[in-house]
Amino acid sequence: MAEIRSPSSARSRIVEVADRLFYERGFEATSFADIATDAGLSRGNFYYHFKSKDEILAAVISLRMDRTREMLTVWESECPEPADRLLAFANILIANRAKIMVHGCPVGTLCAELAKLEHGAQNETVAIFTLFRDWLTRQFVVLGHGENADALAMHMLMRSQGVASLATAFRDEAFIVREVDALAAWLAQPTL
Amino acid sequence: MAEIRSPSSARSRIVEVADRLFYERGFEATSFADIATDAGLSRGNFYYHFKSKDEILAAVISLRMDRTREMLTVWESECPEPADRLLAFANILIANRAKIMVHGCPVGTLCAELAKLEHGAQNETVAIFTLFRDWLTRQFVVLGHGENADALAMHMLMRSQGVASLATAFRDEAFIVREVDALAAWLAQPTL
DNA sequence: GTCTATACCTCGATAGAC
DNA sequence: GTCTATCGAGGTATAGAC
Numbered sequence: 001m002a003e004i005r006s007p008s009s010a011r012s013r014i015v016e017v018a019d020r021l022f023y024e025r026g027f028e029a030t031s032f033a034d035i036a037t038d039a040g041l042s043r044g045n046f047y048y049h050f051k052s053k054d055e056i057l058a059a060v061i062s063l064r065m066d067r068t069r070e071m072l073t074v075w076e077s078e079c080p081e082p083a084d085r086l087l088a089f090a091n092i093l094i095a096n097r098a099k100i101m102v103h104g105c106p107v108g109t110l111c112a113e114l115a116k117l118e119h120g121a122q123n124e125t126v127a128i129f130t131l132f133r134d135w136l137t138r139q140f141v142v143l144g145h146g147e148n149a150d151a152l153a154m155h156m157l158m159r160s161q162g163v164a165s166l167a168t169a170f171r172d173e174a175f176i177v178r179e180v181d182a183l184a185a186w187l188a189q190p191t192l
Numbered sequence: 193m194a195e196i197r198s199p200s201s202a203r204s205r206i207v208e209v210a211d212r213l214f215y216e217r218g219f220e221a222t223s224f225a226d227i228a229t230d231a232g233l234s235r236g237n238f239y240y241h242f243k244s245k246d247e248i249l250a251a252v253i254s255l256r257m258d259r260t261r262e263m264l265t266v267w268e269s270e271c272p273e274p275a276d277r278l279l280a281f282a283n284i285l286i287a288n289r290a291k292i293m294v295h296g297c298p299v300g301t302l303c304a305e306l307a308k309l310e311h312g313a314q315n316e317t318v319a320i321f322t323l324f325r326d327w328l329t330r331q332f333v334v335l336g337h338g339e340n341a342d343a344l345a346m347h348m349l350m351r352s353q354g355v356a357s358l359a360t361a362f363r364d365e366a367f368i369v370r371e372v373d374a375l376a377a378w379l380a381q382p383t384l
Numbered sequence: 385g386t387c388t389a390t391a392c393c394t395c396g397a398t399a400g401a402c
Numbered sequence: 403g404t405c406t407a408t409c410g411a412g413g414t415a416t417a418g419a420c
Contacts, residue, residue: 010403010404024308025308025309026220026305026308026309028218028220028221029220029308029309031394031395031396032395032396032397033394033395041404041405042404042405042406043396043397043405043406044397044398044399044404044405044406044407045403045404045405046397047396047397047398048403048404049403051397052396052397053396053397102307103307103308104304104307104308108357108361109304109308111357111360111361112296112301112304112357112360113218113305115294115295115296115360115361116216116217116218116221116295116296116301117217117218117221125361126361126362129358129361129362151370154358154362154367154371155371155374157354157358158351158354158355158357158358158371159350159351159354160354161353161354161357161358162349162350162351162352162353162354162355162357163350163354165300165303165304165350165353165354165357166321166346166349166350166353168303168304168307169300169303169307169317169318169321170318170321170346175346178343178384179346179347179350182347182384192370192374202385202386223412223413223414224413224414224415225412225413233386233387234386234387234388235387235388235414235415236386236387236388236389236415236416236417236418237385237386237387238415239414239415239416240385240386241385243415244414244415245414245415
């Protein structure tokens with residue numbers, strides 16, 4: 001049976017391609033022509049779906065927000081124990097190490113780029129960080145670290161960002177594994 | 193007495209301005225016109241000093257290399273104890289917190305941008321990281337951690353990168369101070 | 385060494401035929 | 403909904419007068 005496309009398939013295809021290219025090449029370095037080519041559209045037809053580049057950026061950030069929420073929900077259902085949930089977070093670095101060694105963390109690098117561009121959408125990107133932050137905080141609260149749960153969450157986020165940054169610089173897989181192990185060890189007795 | 197300019201003063205002025213703009217706005221987002229304007233030159237005269245944007249980038253990276261070497265030398269002469277030298281490194285985050293909260297780490301953000309652009313100069317930027325890495329390693333060796341001195345050095349670099357990344361995202365000064373304190377505490381008994 | 389003028393390209397964005 | 407054609411702005415880079 002022939003494939004039936006929903007009316008928004010072109011739109012979602014654009015967002016998917018933009019999401020990938022913004023990650024791989026950066027927001028500014030990605031042109032409409034790049035996205036249109038990879039999405040199989042003409043440049044002109046592009047503006048039927050998005051009126052500006054900022055609109056595409058907003059859609060991409062929204063997509064990443066949704067996927068992050070989904071991922072956190074999956075971890076919650078798959079890991080009844082908060083300790084295992086925190087380990088699941090740490091293991092993103094292992095699971096995505098190939099891409100991280102080439103393009104860094106999707107959230108961190110976009111946030112840094114938008115900060116330098118003084119782009120208003122930086123706030124929306126930070127909101128993805130906040131999603132992680134609040135979720136991590138809740139796990140630390142359940143573990144009995146209510147007092148400084150948020151500081152511990154920020155510490156975990158910080159280490160994941162640091163590992164991603166140096167992984168991109170040195171492309172050292174052993175470093176990533178070593179630091180994830182160290183993070184897991186820290187999780188056994190988290191202090192600040 | 194009138195100011196006497198060395199023949200390379202225009203050149204060094206360009207590099208200084210480019211260094212600042214590449215940090216504040218990013219490499220790609222900075223145009224020749226931007227640099228020329230801030231350096232007080234016409235666009236045309238620009239190419240008398242630099243034949244291409246990549247040449248300016250190379251000069252900027254070289255400048256940062258020199259300044260990093262100089263900084264490390266100063267720390268060595270000001271701090272006889274390796275422990276104090278490591279603290280001096282950690283304190284860059286405090287000293288530069290205002291700029292870091294807006295533009296991130298100069299080395300880390302440039303390295304991430306060049307990685308996405310697949311720019312050959314990424315290797316030269318990583319060399320600045322290596323300068324820090326080797327210097328930190330030497331301090332840990334003197335402190336008796338010869339076995340995993342390099343891993344400890346990478347861990348310190350990693351944490352400074354992570355702090356810079358989240359500092360840019362959340363613009364939280366208290367977070368920086370807290371994490372530098374935590375890093376100092378870790379330095380008292382560094383483990384991985 | 386410094387300037388103006390300009391070539392040539394790609395960018396984001398628009399108009400209008402189909 | 404998709405296309406081609408095109409605009410104006412801004413990018414890198416060059417030529418040539420002074």
